[in-house]
Amino acid sequence: MKKTDVVIVGGSAAGIEAAITVQKQYKPDRIIVVRKEEKALVPCGIPYIMGTLGSAEKNVMPKALLGDAELIVDEVTSIDREVKSVATAGGETISYDKLILATGSRPIVPPIPGADLKNVFTIRKEIDYLQQLQDALKQAKDVVIVGGGFIGAEFADECRKMGLNVTIVELLEHCLILNCDEDFCIRIEDKIRETGVQVNTTCRVKSIVGDKKTEYIECDKGIRFNADVVILAVGAAPNTELARDAGLEIGKMKGIWVDQYMMTNDPNIFAIGDCAEKFCFFTGKPIATRLASVATREARIAGANLFQPRRRRNQGTIGVFGTMIAGTAIGVAGLTERAAKDFGFDLVTGEAIAVDKHPGAMPGATELRVKLIFDQNSRKIIGGEACGGATAGEIANIMAQAIASGMTANDIATAHVGTHPALTASPLVYQIVKAAEAAVAKLYYIEERVNAILSHKSWTS
Template structure:
């Protein structure tokens, strides 16, 4: 059997090595238009920032190494320019010699990846404007910074790559402006969670311009002028475009393969295209959203590697299937860690999926052990059976392991009631006896079983102030630092002695800093016959929810 693989990075390299492990006799040819294969494109910003100092560490495997260890014919600087599914041939151009040749195949795997978006903005091809996708991109950006002694940079786009680049440029000591057309960074987060990231970026000296896009680039006296849609003019030595990617599906389209609505390659559960002997994996394909069951595009390295393995399995007769993508993702920004899995509110609303949500603000480990850091979690779940639909966590230590637990729970179809019962590793330096994941389950389960009626931060504006009492059960010092408008202060430990002063003809909205004392107050009031709801996530969530 002869297998040709188009693309030699995540999905392509994973498929090639799995094929060899399963079939020692197969002829495997990997064709890569770039000069590098199997490189860590997720590590590129950290090489620019200096966290990764040796370029060689970005390359997991070389063409020579892959040939020696796996007996794979690796052809770098070669580009597949056409596919003939009927003849089962590809046309290849050697980008060094210019020679063109044909290569037959029994099975073909497409792993062309995605390409950075470059919208038709005036001046976008000016010197000093870059995208980051490959090792040559990385080297060019690093060389430009060093040779031009760049001091001022603008990052256009507030997604994962854009913010990782903003962090690394700032760590190099450069001035950084982040321009984002949406009203928040990091689309997988809901706005009140993204607001925590906004605060961090500003605290680190990054100029964050939200709800504003680029109108024009032009040459200035000392670099580039960038005019925003708002009319604001900024100057920069270097501009990095990080406004997203689109699937590189030109080859597939020209070969007559079926594409999805977003231009990605349609595949079945075995990752076969509309031509059964042609498989496709990675950022160029359309996948199924694990939560909604609908087609979508989720360009992530983890799924790409898994898809390469599954395609190789199927080619070798293993009836393996790719079940869906849930979009589990994580990013480090300075000391903060931001992570998400499953759907957010925007996605659930768009898909018409009913949901409820909870907020918890926990410590990363036992509070009495030194060094605990805050961890804020949002959990989305079905209102009928508590099935987990998604989660977002913004924190410092331990964020990664909590999102992995929740991602596993979501994949397994677990509910918030199952989260209550999870037995997770505990010792004071690592967690609490009730882990933050357990706490998220407790809060959500209490909401569903009627023990914890809540109101969310965005619902406060809809209240008739004459029909409710806003009751702050925090300390006087906390209240003085910031409180809900028109709220009355009765600290929790004094509440029992003041119950007779509270109105019984109005609903009481109780709140504290993070929701825990508010819950205790709500239980006390409910059992005393008051109509009461607790502000979910407390004043902390409210403050982030209303911030810009």
């Protein structure tokens, strides 16, 4: 039996970051990372293998990131919690003092007839599989992407760059509707269509049809789309078999249950990343956010708490994400307006549009639109969306810090910001600040209306 201080099961973003953090925090004698793949892919880089990068090899995470942690390429098949050891498919038994589960997620295959035909792919984080997908795309003329979430939209954009005839089929009323509000979705859909990609929303796939190999897909209302290749991008489900078999608790959203220190119901076992249950920053309720940035954050929390609990606490998942589709960047932090309403918040929103450099004659100046969402009662920011130039990604991170620190509309309207002609909007129109000002004006209006009602004669007479 191999003896170690720490075993990490899974070596994608979460597993690697956990290995890095544990080494920094505790300098243990021996850490072993067990993963199935010799090479792990940058998860968010996967769509870009197809067109922009050109090969999966360009999207591999450097092994050097693991530092002094040992990598074993094998599959953990069971956990013995009594003995504190794991067994692998390769016949190894490895004892642990602390165990971190970072087993990730796997693509959901929707129950569509024909989903098992040749040239129907999901999005697996495996080099060989993605190579097959890329080879199939190189031979194809028509490709259908089932699912217009951000992964589906990114794949569509990349396939379009490969010169393919691309169709997105989305069940919901808009692409990206689980990530952004309708107005932002429409803007992105317009941009996608401008590049020649067909976008079909509120459209259900009934079957994938072909002789051994996909030929077309059939949707409701009898609509058909030719499809030499079909990519199923309808989400992912947490890999929890190992945890479940070991008797660890599973949460309502089917992830491994963890407390706010990322500890499972076994104090020697932690779970992080896509396989772990997530809880909403705003409501504490379980949510299904699965992002590499969330996974690595959880890894930094778990890694710090391994041997000295409660060094770091997870106050919940805010959910911050960015993407760039059809040349337009989007950054989102926290709740969308729709989600906030569903949660029962009374909302006030504020919007601002301005170019992202100044004056507008600066080369490369691109329009960037920001919407901020505030709770009417606390006046705190609970969400934000940015759309336009490439700084939208970091602008989402500004919004995230504002959310995490509980800034009010007034706080943001007087936030300390720096501006520069080549780097940001003008200080007179800086989008986040101006969106907050727009919300402040609405809040005053609401206050005046409330005061008017309260002071109305009918109350005092």
